[in-house]
């Protein structure tokens with residue numbers, strides 16, 4: 118007893134999977150088999166849509182029989198005559214000799230060729246758009262030649278809005294219980310095999326697939342039932358969008374496919390340098406393959422996926438290295454277009470690969486071969502490394518560079534500290550600073566913006582404490598000491614997490630791992646800041662927690678800007694987040710919170 122699987126109203130799945138198969142069409146390696154799908158509609162009239170490969174014949178006949186029960190099979194619709202879907206027609210006819218075969222004239226011609234000796238007393242040849250009435254379900258037929266053979270048609274159930282799409286929208290891989298694409302992680306687990314199936318089986322026929330997609334766009338589709346792989350009932354636009362890319366030869370992703378053909382490893386070594394150089398140029402999607410090791414069907418699929426192809430091939434018998442020639446010819450046979458290609462050749466005495474590869478690519482549509490090339494004689498020479506890099510650089514121009522910081526000084530690592538000073542013996546002030554450096558055995562340099570109240574107090578009293586903040590310091594500490602001015606606010610009012618050091622000044626007792634008590638011995642005028650050269654007169658470690666860096670503060674402590682902040686057009690202080698509204702910020706503007714100048718502001722909302 119096999120499980121009946123209902124797909125949509127009155128429509129059952131009667132296909133199955135073959136996991137023993139090693140080569141699909143005796144060409145394409147399969148690691149996890151393939152499914153052969155077939156469907157039965159149970160209406161006043163019963164109708165089977167396509168049969169299956171002979172490898173699963175017994176299971177198929179059993180399933181059809183269980184779904185039909187005691188009823189007879191009225192119709193067999195044949196959408197595609199390739200034997201992976203038609204080989205079991207004769208077995209079916211043995212069991213259901215009265216069935217009427219519904220097909221088009223091209224299918225009928227093939228049917229006679231494949232089954233010369235099989236009696237088919239009832240055949241109804243239909244025309245495109247004709248309607249077959251099953252009772253409640255009305256079927257109509259859309260002819261889609263060359264997707265993937267010339268006779269192919271698709272059947273559309275107008276009642277359930279189901280498209281029986283023949284090979285289109287199929288996928289390599291057996292089905293494991295879940296019949297619908299939305300029931301599996303299609304993007305992660307099946308997309309690569311869907312692409313490999315498409316490119317290798319129908320990749321050559323992009324214009325015909327486009328014509329089929331155009332016809333499909335005129336009908337309302339709720340379910341797509343292909344002859345291989347999962348059924349589509351949700352997110353149908355996902356697979357339609359993939360087919361749009363593949364059938365127009367539009368790269369699915371911006372990336373570089375690096376394929377090398379190497380006999381003794383020297384060309385492979387050059388390929389490895391190409392990959393490193395591409396990465397250093399900021400290209401992130403780089404996929405490198407040895408053409409001798411990887412089946413061509415995977416390489417063709419990758420070539421359909423990525424925008425750029427970097428070929429490195431040795432010469433062999435005065436021709437292109439054989440596996441590389443097969444691969445590149447396969448790209449041509451599958452009609453690949455719209456790619457940028459770089460070619461590097463190797464040849465110990467009479468290199469030929471570059472010339473011959475260029476000729477093949479020149480015969481393909483819209484393939485741009487980079488002018489820069491390189492000939493390696495046996496092994497890449499030291500003086501050629503730059504030439505190789507030049508080709509990579511040329512290709513990498515097509516890839517957007519990662520946005521780099523506008524100011525390399527921002528790459529210097531900083532900590533964050535509370536500098537505490539005194540107003541008088543009972544009143545204190547504190548501010549956030551990011552520059553404290555030990556400049557010799559017993560002295561540190563502290564830099565404070567001249568506009569800060571703390572600078573005024575430190576310059577006057579010559580003593581201060583530095584509390585070294587930890588990674589777990591909450592944002593409230595930065596708000597308290599960094600986002601307001603001591604000239605207008607008593608920053609220690611209501612604050613409990615401090616103690617007084619021996620010098621009578623406060624240090625932050627919580628969220629700092631150490632404090633230093635400083636005595637200023639020299640003040641250097643640095644322009645916007647004063648540099649205080651200080652002796653460390655006392656210090657204490659409070660915990661083993663790591664000190665916070667400025668980068669950690671920006672990444673993990675400082676709240677991210679609110680979404681609607683984007684609506685504001687102006688400038689944002691990169692130090693404290695203060696926003697200046699308006700495009701025209703004065704050149705001498707100083708952040709009223711952290712006192713940084715406009716060099717530390719960035720545009721927002723422009």
Ligand code: FEO
Nearest residue numbers: 199201265284344
């Ligand atoms: Fe799955 Fe063209 O046959």
